[in-house]
Amino acid sequence: MSSQHQSAHPVLGPIPANSLPARAGIGLKAQHYQEILERGADIRSIGWLEVHSENYMCAGGPQLNWLTALCERYPVSLHGVGMSLGTAGPLDAKHLKRLVDLERRVEASHVSEHLSWSIAKNAQGGGDYLNDLIALPYTEESLDVFCGHVEEMQDALGRRVLIENPSSYLRYEHSVIPEPEFLLEVAKRSGCGILLDVNNVYVSAHNHGFDAHAYLDQIPADLVGEIHLAGHSQTVIDGRAILIDDHGSPVIDDVWSLYEYTIARLGPIPTLIEWDSNIPDLDVLLGEAAKADRILAAAHPPEEVRHVAVG
Amino acid sequence: MSVKTITKAPVLAAAVAVALSAAAMHEAQAAEMEKCYGISKAGHNDCQTANSSCAGTAKMDNQKDAFIAVPKGTCAKIVGGSTTSG
Amino acid sequence: MLPLADLQSAMRDAALGGDMDRLSGVIVEDGFSHTERLSIHRGNTTILLTEALAATFKVVHKLVGEDFFEAVARLYIRAHPPRNPCLFEYGHDFPTYLASLPQLDGFPYMADVARLEWGWNEAFHAAEAPVLSASDLAAVDPDDYAQLAFTPHPALRLVASPYPIKEIWAVNQCGADDDAIVDLDEGAQTLAVVRPKAQVEVLELSEPGLTLTEYLAAGERLGNAVERVQTAVPDFDPASTLAVLIGGGAFSTHILQS
Numbered sequence: 001m002s003s004q005h006q007s008a009h010p011v012l013g014p015i016p017a018n019s020l021p022a023r024a025g026i027g028l029k030a031q032h033y034q035e036i037l038e039r040g041a042d043i044r045s046i047g048w049l050e051v052h053s054e055n056y057m058c059a060g061g062p063q064l065n066w067l068t069a070l071c072e073r074y075p076v077s078l079h080g081v082g083m084s085l086g087t088a089g090p091l092d093a094k095h096l097k098r099l100v101d102l103e104r105r106v107e108a109s110h111v112s113e114h115l116s117w118s119i120a121k122n123a124q125g126g127g128d129y130l131n132d133l134i135a136l137p138y139t140e141e142s143l144d145v146f147c148g149h150v151e152e153m154q155d156a157l158g159r160r161v162l163i164e165n166p167s168s169y170l171r172y173e174h175s176v177i178p179e180p181e182f183l184l185e186v187a188k189r190s191g192c193g194i195l196l197d198v199n200n201v202y203v204s205a206h207n208h209g210f211d212a213h214a215y216l217d218q219i220p221a222d223l224v225g226e227i228h229l230a231g232h233s234q235t236v237i238d239g240r241a242i243l244i245d246d247h248g249s250p251v252i253d254d255v256w257s258l259y260e261y262t263i264a265r266l267g268p269i270p271t272l273i274e275w276d277s278n279i280p281d282l283d284v285l286l287g288e289a290a291k292a293d294r295i296l297a298a299a300h301p302p303e304e305v306r307h308v309a310v311g
Numbered sequence: 312m313s314v315k316t317i318t319k320a321p322v323l324a325a326a327v328a329v330a331l332s333a334a335a336m337h338e339a340q341a342a343e344m345e346k347c348y349g350i351s352k353a354g355h356n357d358c359q360t361a362n363s364s365c366a367g368t369a370k371m372d373n374q375k376d377a378f379i380a381v382p383k384g385t386c387a388k389i390v391g392g393s394t395t396s397g
Numbered sequence: 398m399l400p401l402a403d404l405q406s407a408m409r410d411a412a413l414g415g416d417m418d419r420l421s422g423v424i425v426e427d428g429f430s431h432t433e434r435l436s437i438h439r440g441n442t443t444i445l446l447t448e449a450l451a452a453t454f455k456v457v458h459k460l461v462g463e464d465f466f467e468a469v470a471r472l473y474i475r476a477h478p479p480r481n482p483c484l485f486e487y488g489h490d491f492p493t494y495l496a497s498l499p500q501l502d503g504f505p506y507m508a509d510v511a512r513l514e515w516g517w518n519e520a521f522h523a524a525e526a527p528v529l530s531a532s533d534l535a536a537v538d539p540d541d542y543a544q545l546a547f548t549p550h551p552a553l554r555l556v557a558s559p560y561p562i563k564e565i566w567a568v569n570q571c572g573a574d575d576d577a578i579v580d581l582d583e584g585a586q587t588l589a590v591v592r593p594k595a596q597v598e599v600l601e602l603s604e605p606g607l608t609l610t611e612y613l614a615a616g617e618r619l620g621n622a623v624e625r626v627q628t629a630v631p632d633f634d635p636a637s638t639l640a641v642l643i644g645g646g647a648f649s650t651h652i653l654q655s
Binding site: 323325327329333384386389391 | 436439440444452458468471484504522530531565578639642643
Binding site: 055058059060061062063065081082083084087088089092094095098117118119120121122126127128129130131132136137139141142145169170171172173174208209235237238240242244 | 398399400401402404405406408409412413422423424425427428429431433434435437438441442445446449478479480481482483484485521522523524525526551552592595596
């Protein structure tokens with residue numbers, strides 16, 4: 001593993017033609033397939049689409065056909081939720097192969113995953129998938145595990161991937177590396193880019209009492225390939241509130257402010273509106289996307305910044 | 312008619328001929344229902360297949376393991392049989 | 398310091414309803430106890446996987462109602478967590494699990510309805526393949542019909558039940574008549590699930606017709622397959638079964654075996 005770490009940026013190449021436009025995109029939901037195709041050119045506020053890779057790893061069928069039809073109209077980004085790059089032990093080789101097959105099929109503009117884990121190895125030698133994105137302890141051991149897996153994923157795909165900062169609800173006593181530092185070290189060692197989820201920064205900052213602006217200030221523009229925005233909700237336990245990243249409501253004003261702050265600092269970057277529960281009418285999603293587009297259009301790229309190549 | 316005679320080629324030929332003409336009619340009807348992109352309208356089930364998601368949930372799991380209530384759904388619509396209970 | 402693998406195994410147990418005390422002193426408490434923080438993750442795993450099962454087994458969910466389904470799903474998830482992150486593949490043994498529950502003893506059709514829903518789910522996600530049509534067979538010499546062999550379409554699934562599960566399934570679809578009643582005494586149903594175009598369809602077969610379909614799907618020649626069925630059911634006429642199968646898109650290709 002250590003020999004790989006010395007060859008930083010192993011799969012970097014020139015900026016590819018299939019990178020996403022610096023515009024707003026929306027998370028594609030089955031409820032909206034038909035309307036997006038039927039309204040077509042009349043929808044100006046969809047710059048691109050993102051899907052959860054795992055939902056399209058089937059052999060065939062209507063869902064894959066919808067996605068293929070939509071791929072002809074819009075750039076598509078594959079956002080993984082199940083590779084579990086933070087799991088101790090080997091990656092699921094079969095799952096990685098399925099991702100590579102899907103990436104080839106849809107000619108994805110971006111491929112991304114999370115700084116988290118979802119699978120615990122079980123006694124049978126396989127893994128139990130918990131359907132949750134769980135924060136890692138930020139230790140040297142986790143760094144080795146995570147970087148090794150990002151490199152394996154990038155090698156299999158033959159391209160750079162983006163890694164997203166998580167929303168978290170707990171921290172570990174033995175964590176020794178601050179999260180932004182851990183993320184930057186992953187990028188440095190593996191050559192991956194960063195998917196900056198502004199809502200996740202807000203949620204985690206609230207839950208753990210750190211300063212969201214200070215976190216964002218540590219992320220350099222040349223590493224950020226994509227931004228995510230979503231709504232969150234609040235759960236009250238024993239009279240105290242904890243924020244839960246449930247993607248089930250509009251982006252709140254405070255997160256829009258953080259987003260404006262981020263775009264002013266980093267320049268225009270492809271931005272996704274995520275909405276995964278209580279799915280609204282397409283027009284509600286488009287309204288959120290138009291809001292992001294206005295902020296992007298008002299931004300000027302900072303000088304001497306080339307955004308991360310994702311290819 | 313004996314078991315042997317029914318499988319003789321002419322009988323099978325007649326059965327297949329009947330099957331093919333009936334099948335052809337069914338196919339013609341199905342073709343009329345086809346939509347653009349070779350993808351038909353999302354059926355009642357299509358929008359709700361099990362999806363992996365990167366979002367958590369604010370709902371809490373407060374139930375105890377051991378308790379299972381009696382079914383209280385639409386199984387009341389199923390009647391008859393020797394063992395049915397409402 | 399807890400090695401990562403051990404931490405993850407302890408957190409898996411906590412998420413699946415097990416002991417949380419091993420993580421006392423490992424999770425920063427800071428306003429919330431470790432059990433409060435871990436129960437957020439337990440909720441994510443339990444509730445989101447329950448939603449995934451409810452999406453695949455919509456009719457079972459409707460038949461037993463929300464509370465019962467959640468209680469059963471919780472037990473199932475903890476005993477059989479998913480082994481891969483593609484949730485459309487989660488739940489293959491849920492029908493068997495339902496069959497094992499004493500609480501469902503009075504609902505003997507429930508596991509079969511779940512099998513039909515699983516078949517539907519598998520058919521929906523199966524690979525694309527050509528659909529053998531009646532016109533593809535037009536060129537075959539009738540004298541050679543006995544030598545015909547078929548490859549099944551990848552979506553083809555067969556489900557048999559002593560109960561009228563297609564009716565039960567149909568009256569629990571969205572838009573179905575709320576007042577519709579199914580009489581279990583309508584009896585057995587043998588079904589083929591197919592996906593000839595974009596839509597999954599459920600076709601009715603006779604019981605010997607289902608047996609014929611199984612033989613043909615296994616690659617047996619038509620002549621042999623029909624003869625074997627007729628050994629058990631002497632007056633079996635394959636015409637209607639073949640019409641349903643070919644018209645419904647159950648097969649993908651054919652060959653003539655000499």
